[in-house]
Amino acid sequence: MKNSILFVAVLMCVFFLHAVAQARDLSLDQIPVMFSFLDANQDGYLEYKEVKRVDSTLTEKEFLSIDKDGDERVTLDEYIAHLKKGR
Ligand SMILES: [Ca+2]
Ligand SMILES: [Ca+2]
Numbered sequence: 001m002k003n004s005i006l007f008v009a010v011l012m013c014v015f016f017l018h019a020v021a022q023a024r025d026l027s028l029d030q031i032p033v034m035f036s037f038l039d040a041n042q043d044g045y046l047e048y049k050e051v052k053r054v055d056s057t058l059t060e061k062e063f064l065s066i067d068k069d070g071d072e073r074v075t076l077d078e079y080i081a082h083l084k085k086g087r
Helices: 002-022 028-038 048-054 060-066 076-085
Strands: none
Touching: 002 028, 002 048, 028 048, 028 076, 048 060, 060 076
């Protein structure tokens, strides 16, 4: 029971951070924290299904536009580049 409450709390936190990131208000030192939250299996890469879990509106096309080198996973550098883009 405790675990599921914690999971919901973490998920809400992730959702909030992601919304802030989308609003392009996230400061640079918060991005790695956000990235780490999104990286469910902690392998240092974001896969489409990991981001989709938090942001259900994300399409595969949008995800692949973040993935600059086309390896179908997003590194921290690619993620930062994406967040900085529309500033
Ligand atoms: Ca991952
Ligand atoms: Ca990539």
